[in-house]
Amino acid sequence: QVQLVESGGGVVQPGRSLRLSCAASGFTFSSYGMHWVRQAPGKGLEWVAVIWSDGSFKKYADSVKGRLTISRDNSKNTLYLQMNSLRAEDTAVYYCARDLRPLAARPWYGMDVWGQGTTVTVSS
Amino acid sequence: QSALTQPASVSGSPGQSITISCTGTSSDVGSYNLVSWYQQHPGKAPKLMIHEVIKRPSGVSNRFSGSKSGNTASLTISGLQAEDEADYYCSSYTSSNTFYVFGTGTTVTVL
Numbered sequence: 001q002v003q004l005v006e007s008g009g010g011v012v013q014p015g016r017s018l019r020l021s022c023a024a025s026g027f028t029f030s031s032y033g034m035h036w037v038r039q040a041p042g043k044g045l046e047w048v049a050v051i052w053s054d055g056s057f058k059k060y061a062d063s064v065k066g067r068l069t070i071s072r073d074n075s076k077n078t079l080y081l082q083m084n085s086l087r088a089e090d091t092a093v094y095y096c097a098r099d100l101r102p103l104a105a106r107p108w109y110g111m112d113v114w115g116q117g118t119t120v121t122v123s124s
Numbered sequence: 125q126s127a128l129t130q131p132a133s134v135s136g137s138p139g140q141s142i143t144i145s146c147t148g149t150s151s152d153v154g155s156y157n158l159v160s161w162y163q164q165h166p167g168k169a170p171k172l173m174i175h176e177v178i179k180r181p182s183g184v185s186n187r188f189s190g191s192k193s194g195n196t197a198s199l200t201i202s203g204l205q206a207e208d209e210a211d212y213y214c215s216s217y218t219s220s221n222t223f224y225v226f227g228t229g230t231t232v233t234v235l
Contacts, residue, residue, distance in 0.1 A: 035224070037170075044127070044229035045162070045170065045213050047222075059223035100175055108217035108224065110160035110175035117169060 002026035002113050004096050009118030012086055022079040022096030022115055030054070030074035033099035033107020036081050038092035039117075048094070049081070050107050063089075086122045093117040128153065128214055128227035135233040136204045144230045146197040146214030152225060154195035158217040161190060161199045165210045173212075174199060201232070209234045 008020040022034070036048040049060045049070040058070050069082040079096050097111035129147040136142040146153065146161075153159055157177045162170035172181055174190035177197060187202045197216075201208055214227035 037226075044211075045164075045215075045226045047215070047224040047226055050223060061222050095169055097170075100172070106217075108156075108158050110158075110172055110215070111162075111170075112172045112175070112181060114169040114171075 002098075004098065004113055004115035006094065006096055006115040006118035009094065009120045011121045011123060013124050014087060014122055016086055018083045018086065018120060020081040020083065020094055020096075020118060020120070022081075024077045024079065024098075027098070027113075028102065029072075029077040031102035033104065034070075034072060034079045035097045035099060035107070035111055036068075036070060036079075037095045037097055037111070037114075038090075039095070040089070040092040043092075046092070050099070051079070052107060053103065083120070086120075088122050091120060091122050093119050126225075128216060128225055130212075130214060130227040130230045132228070133231045133233065135235055136201075137235045138204055138206065140204050141200060141202045142204060142232065144199045144201075144212055144214075144232070146199070146216075146227045148195050148197070148216055148218075148225075150195060151220050152216040152218040153192065153197050155219065156217050157192070159190065159192060159197040160215045161188075162213045162215065163208075163210045164213065170213065204234055206234050208232060 051070045067085045071080045095117045098113040099107035100109040100112045161174040164170045
């Protein structure tokens with residue numbers, strides 16, 4: 001079945017780094033744009049980043065620009081989020097999500113498949 | 125880029141209809157038919173309920189419908205049921221620097 005499984009979350013000190021992974025299965029991963037979305041404890045959803053299906057373009061929220069980097073390996077059906085210079089405000093559940101339309105010129109149609117989320121806690 | 129504006133809470137009795145608004149700007153909701161709506165139950169991942177303003181994914185109840193007027197999009201839930209009690213978020217593409225934005229979220233309570 002179509003599935004996304006995140007991993008790599010944990011507790012990390014401020015200023016340190018962490019890399020999240022999102023393993024995709026059950027669909028042609030290389031045909032879809034992919035997003036990262038996060039949710040701080042008790043707060044709403046915050047869009048973090050998107051990457052085009054072929055990895056050619058990436059976009060970021062202002063709050064993470066320059067610190068978080070989205071990437072993908074289509075040969076491994078895996079999406080990544082490299083998180084550097086982490087801050088307390090990065091503490092959240094991080095979800096990966098698939099954009100709705102395959103082979104779309106832009107991944108802006110909505111997110112139809114979501115992972116279960118992985119928790120990142122930034123604390124000393 | 126600020127979040128799209130939603131009411132913090134909406135409530136209704138079983139069988140009633142409720143509407144959740146999502147107000148943006150001419151950089152997002154007002155200019156693009158790329159508004160989506162998500163349902164999220166506590167401790168669960170969000171679920172896509174509406175995409176491209178009015179389209180319903182297969183498997184989503186037809187009690188859920190979307191619309192848009194100017195800079196405001198809306199989600200209507202008809203025949204409210206206990207299982208509809210959840211948080212709801214709108215989202216949209218934005219031509220501003222950031223590409224995508226979510227709404228502030230609305231908690232729906234079934235009385």
